Amino acid sequence: MxxxxxxxxxxxxxxxxxxxxxxxxxxxxxxxxxxxxxxxxxxxxxxxxxxxxxxxxxxxxxxxxxxxxxxxxxxxxxxxxxxxxxxxxxxxxxxxxxxxxxxxxxxxxxxxxxxxxxxxxxxxxxxxxxxxxxxxxxxxxxxxxWPDRPAPSPAKLVVQPDAVAGKSSAAKRADVADWLGEQNADAAVLSALDSIAWTLNIRGGDVAHTPVALSYVIVNADGTADLFVAPEKMTDAVAQHLGNAVRVHDRRDFAPALGRFDGKRVAVDPERSVAAVFDALDGGGATVLALRDPTVLPRAQKNLAEIAGHSAAQARDGVVMTKFLRWIEAEAPKGELTEIAASDHLQHLRAAAGAVDLSFDTISATGAHGASPHYKAHAESNARIEPGQLYLIDSGGQWQDGTTDITRVVPVGAPTAEMRDRFTRVLKGHIAIATAVFPEGTVGGQLDSFARRPLWEAGLDFAHGTGHGVGAYLSVHEGPQRIAKPNYPGGGPSEPLRAGMLLSNEPGYYKAGEYGIRIENLILVVERTIPGGTEAMLGFETLTFAPIERDLIEPSLLTPHELEWLNAYHAEVVAKIGPACDGEDRAWLTRKCAPIG
The missing domain is CATH 3.40.350.10 (Creatinase/prolidase N-terminal domain)
Known part of the structure; x- marks a missing residue:
């Protein structure tokens, strides 16, 4: 039409x-x-x-x-x-x-x-x-x-090796079976695609930039499972990986299967499952238990192998970002580079370094486009990156051992005093989250104001969350953890932060019609020991390493503590990714990360 x-x-x-x-x-x-x-x-x-x-x-x-x-x-x-x-x-x-x-x-x-x-x-x-x-x-x-509606993707399933996953599918299904025993339940329906991929240690290609496959899983109280997926997606390698304990059915048989639980107790996540699933179970005589998907918390709390893999992926991604930021600094002032050309170059760099895919559509935004937090350049909007603007690049990669997400802002030419002020206030909020220490049981909503206070003091704010969960070679947006205002869209109460959870740290500022600013790193929740303290405490470890633009920082706005964090972070950037950079990139990185103040 x-x-x-x-x-x-x-x-x-x-x-x-x-x-x-x-x-x-x-x-x-x-x-x-x-x-x-x-x-x-x-x-x-x-x-x-x-x-x-x-x-x-x-x-x-x-x-x-x-x-x-x-x-x-x-x-x-x-x-x-x-x-x-x-x-x-x-x-x-x-x-x-x-x-x-x-x-x-x-x-x-x-x-x-x-x-x-x-x-x-x-x-x-x-x-x-x-x-x-x-x-x-x-x-x-x-x-x-919709006359030309696309067909669902025919992509094959692939195996996510146990060595990268950190735990076998059999062990994960046994954990679900133990949980079912505690709930006096006979089965659990898993509808969320990332839960299915994580539980069975498989990945797919049915959603752009998210390695999942259209499927459903029913995990039974004996640890066996029924996978409902299009038959053409199966391979011999996947069948061998799943073994006899996972029965494979056509995806079209899922709804009828739900009608065969008469007299059984079946757990279904009311947030992650659609109404039709509940209707089918009710119609078949099942007793439905509205309970959260039992894989959500284990998936959110990364195990040691997932953490190690993510750290390795972040290091490779940091080298890619260093190459890109050096390139954009040289090319953007010429006034000929476009938003799409810039994002295409970054995608090429990631692919050349071994990334499987992007983790989302890159936000390559110059000038006023940066004021739209989720802007996506297309043929009609593709703008030239010109002197006098701020260029914002929010991007990430899907590596088999980790999912990355990073945002940096680059001034094209000399930034204004206002741009430096706003950028530094965003940086102060970023540092406040990075250095936060908090007792167990704290929810992300309690930390969100840490990131906003420097902006609030100037009568400013931003209209998105400060942080979202991130998967392990899965969705770049993963729940249940987040750092956001209590009434932020997404529903449900904030989740207590737990060791092993991975989140973004991304405060921002957006001036409509002029520019956007966001500084984003990924952070891991870790245990903290406070000498003399009596409470079990947590904090964050920053896992993303790439320079934060020094020409946009107004040092006089930073406290000694904030300046110390910034210089220590940049020293760690050089130590972690410098050895993997070639001579010119390494020299540029060293200059960009030199101490300030």
């Missing part, structure tokens, strides 16, 4: 044909994934929105797209205000909007394979107040009007 307006009109016509007065289109898949395969990008196809979190609601005379503060600018650039209203969450929920806008006695459709049961309950209750009805559909109406 020629335009997004035509697509919206076609969807409305399809809704009429199926006796529906509205429909809700989330940005997710059957696994409640943040990043989805091309076949599931219904929201992008319908609206043009390319962010990683959002929902649309369509009524006969109104349509709205719901995004959080990360996408305030982006959604207005990509989605037509002539056809769509922009609604900010969590200020207004989809359910609240439907209650206010749906006609009385309306039939509002939803796909039960794309929403949680909690969302269904909330929306149904909201619509009931209008005398309206929420209706589950058997076939998604967006799919009916």
């Amino acid at each position: 020629s335009s997004h307006a035509d697509r919206l009109a076609a969807l409305r016509e399809q809704l009429k044909r199926t006796s529906l007065d509205g429909f809700v289109v989330p940005l997710t898949d059957e696994h409640m994934s943040e990043y989805v395969g091309s076949y599931a990008r219904r929201l992008e196809w319908l609206t043009g929105f390319q962010g990683s979190a959002g929902t649309a609601a369509v009524l006969p005379e109104a349509a709205a797209i719901f995004t959080d503060g990360r996408y305030t600018l982006q959604v207005r650039q990509q989605v037509s205000g002539d056809d769509w209203s922009y609604v900010d969450v969590p200020g207004t929920s989809v359910a609240e909007w439907l209650r206010a806008n749906a006609p009385q006695r309306a039939r509002i459709g939803y796909d039960p394979w794309l929403h949680t049961r909690a969302w269904v309950d909330e929306a149904r209750k909201a619509l009931a107040g209008q005398g309206a009805e929420l209706v589950a559909v058997d076939t998604n109406p967006v799919d009916a009007v």
